[in-house]
Amino acid sequence: MKATMFEVSRASRACLCSLVVATAFICYAYIFGGAWLGKDSYMVSKVLNQSRTRPHVDKCKDKCRPVGSETLPRGIVSATSNLEMISLSGRVFDNENSVKAKSLLALAAGIKQKNLVNEIVRKFFDNDFVVMIFHYDGIVDRWRDLEWSDRAVHVSAMNQTKWWFAKRFLHPDLVAEYEYVFLWDEDLGVENFRPGRYLSIIREEGLEISQPALDPGKSKVHHRITVRNRRIRVHRRYYRAGRCEGNSTAPPCAGWVEMMAPVFSRAAWRCTWHMIQNDLIHAWGLDMQLGYCAQGDRAVKVGIVDAEYISHLGLPTLGTHNTMNPDLSSLSGLAKNSSNSKLESKSEPESESSMVTSTSTSVLSDSDNRQAIRQRSYAEMRSFANRWKRAVEEDACWIDPFRQIETE
Structure with a gap:
């Protein structure tokens, strides 16, 4: 049967309508799908770029920078300092790593002990030390006649102890270049002490905190552990029935030095500086906790060096400089009566x-x-x-x- 004209026309219109709908759908898909694909392509490109740069970002993020230096290029940052004297003219040394390793002697001093201090400092300067003098009596000019005076760093503050000075002027970042820090009193005899050999011994023995032994015949002795043993090079403990038995590992039986002539390694000093209290300037009690800064077992890393020894004269110097001509004999008597005060x-x-x-x-x-x-x-x-x-x-x-x- 043949189709009528109406039916043919209706079929043609239906086909045309389907074609228009299909064309519209294709255009819609092209326009909006392309936009979506373009956006997705942009996101993919962004992620890829981030993945390429992330190692750099993570690498920089992981680098520690000293607080306050974040806006500076890393290579220009000088995070530590030292006490070296610098010439006003002459050659500039670019290779700082070529500087020979040194140690530091920091000494509290008053003018009345000028002769004793002179003997101490001369020995240390002869062994390539940097020397810093803490003047607790405010007198500096009267030291100028000593040949080493211009090579030493002088710091003056009235009526302050060496621990007050050390907390304020021996920050770990300031003395980081020095292998060892000697923080000594002024009333010490050094006729039997050689700084160079002492350094060799504490390096070989692995001592992070140490002190020279005391000559008992010439010294005011507060603690028996500091007395020199003539038969050995180093001792790390003291035996005493009832208190310092064979298994004692705590101060003052072991892991302990006295505070008149302590010597600290660089790492031990960084720890000790943090333990010094700003207002407790005599530092009594600090000696009992120094072992926590020994970088390991205090019974091993803390010791007394017998081979290089000193004498502790026990002169009551700090607090006596207000009198122009003190009677040292009477003062020595006072010191004798109080020399064992820490044993009470x-x-x-x-x-x-x-x-x-x-x-x-x-x-x-x-x-x-x-x-x-x-x-x-x-x-x-x-x-x-x-x-x-x-x-x-x-x-x-x-x-x-x-x-x-x-x-x-």
Whole structure:
């Protein structure tokens, strides 16, 4: 049967309509699909570019920079310093790594002990040390006649201890270039001491914190562990029935030095500096905790060097310089009566509020002033013990390494 004209026309219109719809769909897909594909292509390209640059970003992110230097190129940052004297003219040395390793002697001094200090400093300068003098009496010009004076760094502040000076002028970043830091008092005899050989011994023995032994015939001895043993080169502990038995590992039986002539390695000093309190300037009690800065087992890394020894004269110098001509014989007698003060029984730690406040030296006699200084020292020891105890209690993450050793 043949189709009618109407049916043919209707079929043609239907086909044309389908063609228009299909064409419209294709155009829609082309326009909007292309836009989507273009956006996706852009995102893919962006991700690829980020993946190419991320190693650089991550590499730079992982690099530690000293605080405050983030806006500087890394190579220009000089993060540490030193106490070297620099010439105003002449050749500039570009290769700083070629500088020979040195150590530092920092010495608290008053003009009344000028002769003793001169003997000490001359030995150290002869062994390539840098020397820094802390003048606690404010007198500097009267040292100018000594041949080494212009080569030393002089720092002056009235009535301050070497620990006050050290906290403020021996920051670890300032002395980072020095292999060892000798932080000594002025009343020491060094006729039997050779700095160069001492350095060789502590390097070989692996001592991070040390001191020369004391000649008992010429020294004021506070703790028996510091007395020289003539038969050995180094000792690290002291035996005493009832207190320092064979298994004792804690100070002052082991892992301990006294504070008149300590010697610190670079790493040990960085730790010790952080432990020095700003306001506890006599540093009593600090010696009992120095082992925590020994970079390992204090019974091994802390020791007394017997082969190179000194004498500790025990002169009560700090606090006596207000009198123009003090009677040193009477002062020596006072020192003798108080030389074993650190051996006296220590009371339980008291509140920091009980600390004895400083008394103006201008209204005190020398003997009264020395007594006030001793009282202040004991108060500081109690205060430091309180702070240590509180710090341990508050730091939930801290683990006492030596308590673990003692309990094993």
